Amino acid sequence: MILFALLAMALKNTPLSEAYNQFLVMELEVRAENFAIEKPLLLWVNDGLMAIFFFLVGLELKMEIFTGQLRKPANVILPVAGAIGGFLIPAGVYLLFNLGNSLNANGWAIPTATDIAFTLGILALLGNRVPTSLKLFLLTLAIVDDLFGIIVIAVFYTSKLSLVTLSIASIGWIGMAILNRLRVTHLVPFLACGLLVWVCFLKSGVHATLAGVINAFFIPITIMQEDGKNHAHLKELAHELHPYVYFLVLPLFAFVNAGVLLQDMSQEVLTGPLPMGIFLGLFVGKQIGIFGVCWLLIKVGVAKLPENSNWMQFYGVCILCGVGFTMSLFIASLAFEDGGQVFDGNARADRLAILLGSLCSAILAYIVLYFSGKPDAGKTEQPAH
Numbered sequence: 001m002i003l004f005a006l007l008a009m010a011l012k013n014t015p016l017s018e019a020y021n022q023f024l025v026m027e028l029e030v031r032a033e034n035f036a037i038e039k040p041l042l043l044w045v046n047d048g049l050m051a052i053f054f055f056l057v058g059l060e061l062k063m064e065i066f067t068g069q070l071r072k073p074a075n076v077i078l079p080v081a082g083a084i085g086g087f088l089i090p091a092g093v094y095l096l097f098n099l100g101n102s103l104n105a106n107g108w109a110i111p112t113a114t115d116i117a118f119t120l121g122i123l124a125l126l127g128n129r130v131p132t133s134l135k136l137f138l139l140t141l142a143i144v145d146d147l148f149g150i151i152v153i154a155v156f157y158t159s160k161l162s163l164v165t166l167s168i169a170s171i172g173w174i175g176m177a178i179l180n181r182l183r184v185t186h187l188v189p190f191l192a193c194g195l196l197v198w199v200c201f202l203k204s205g206v207h208a209t210l211a212g213v214i215n216a217f218f219i220p221i222t223i224m225q226e227d228g229k230n231h232a233h234l235k236e237l238a239h240e241l242h243p244y245v246y247f248l249v250l251p252l253f254a255f256v257n258a259g260v261l262l263q264d265m266s267q268e269v270l271t272g273p274l275p276m277g278i279f280l281g282l283f284v285g286k287q288i289g290i291f292g293v294c295w296l297l298i299k300v301g302v303a304k305l306p307e308n309s310n311w312m313q314f315y316g317v318c319i320l321c322g323v324g325f326t327m328s329l330f331i332a333s334l335a336f337e338d339g340g341q342v343f344d345g346n347a348r349a350d351r352l353a354i355l356l357g358s359l360c361s362a363i364l365a366y367i368v369l370y371f372s373g374k375p376d377a378g379k380t381e382q383p384a385h
Helices: 002-014 017-025 041-066 073-098 116-129 134-157 163-181 187-204 210-218 233-257 273-298 311-321 325-335 351-370
Strands: 027-032 033-042
Touching: 002 017, 002 233, 017 041, 017 116, 027 134, 033 041, 033 134, 033 163, 041 187, 041 210, 041 233, 041 325, 073 273, 116 134, 116 187, 116 311, 116 351, 134 210, 134 311, 134 325, 163 187, 163 210, 187 273, 233 325, 273 311, 311 351, 325 351
Parallel strands: none
Antiparallel strands: 027 033
């Protein structure tokens, strides 16, 4: 994803810029008689391929709610509280800079996101310097953060609704519910019903990617095998989707969305209210919101610091949550649907602020976590024999 984002920026700032732009606006059409879906490549990626990413997010949410960390209240108090703080404070920081501008204010949710792929990837680079308990804390917080993002997209970034097409979408939901009850193992029937829901969402005014989340909740968690044993169907499907999403969908999303023209990026533009709101929301608001709420809960005895971790390590993970990248770029594309136009006279300051805020959060978090943890921090103690 980093390489594809850098490639997009390189193309945008070279003589190949026009070819890159033409690639993004290339029209692709799917037609069946009088029914047609015609969109530029950029929107096929953002509305189409990203629905697969959100389908995977939905699968992971369902797993965590019914079989994972979110099933046990004791495990979710701290990360859920942290996610709430990491949602409200960055949004407040952004609005502090942009409340006077109604157009800019529409991007208030941009700095509230956390990128699961990047944050977990950075923790993986740190190996056993980070305790397993902190990795689980971050995973749970990021999943809750994604849930908030899904709600925000549905409530605040949905245009006028078409009840007719949503009614047609219900046919797909009913079909998937029946397939679920029958414990159907083949994906083709689910795919057909899910595709109907996605098309209806695309035409209804509800953002099409939300269809991916809803469709995921109809996939059976387990299915009965011929030998009478339960098979983890949903978990296996999520595992099979991971390489396609993280090595194809997300890099392509980064490529078509991260192209930032640096030619007109003056200091005056970069210090404007919108980019500053995004940058400080991610880099400052996220860590303050998450750490502040969690510190308060731990101090009053409602929750405990994750096992085998110290305060500095915990703070490092809170900083890491400022890596918004994928979800922040996605929300920015919804908030400024005219192609990301920012109303300071700057075409892409929103995207550059997301990249810089995420990069600074990643670098500082890595430094803090590297020097605050011992190489064996992630190992569990073995009982004496």
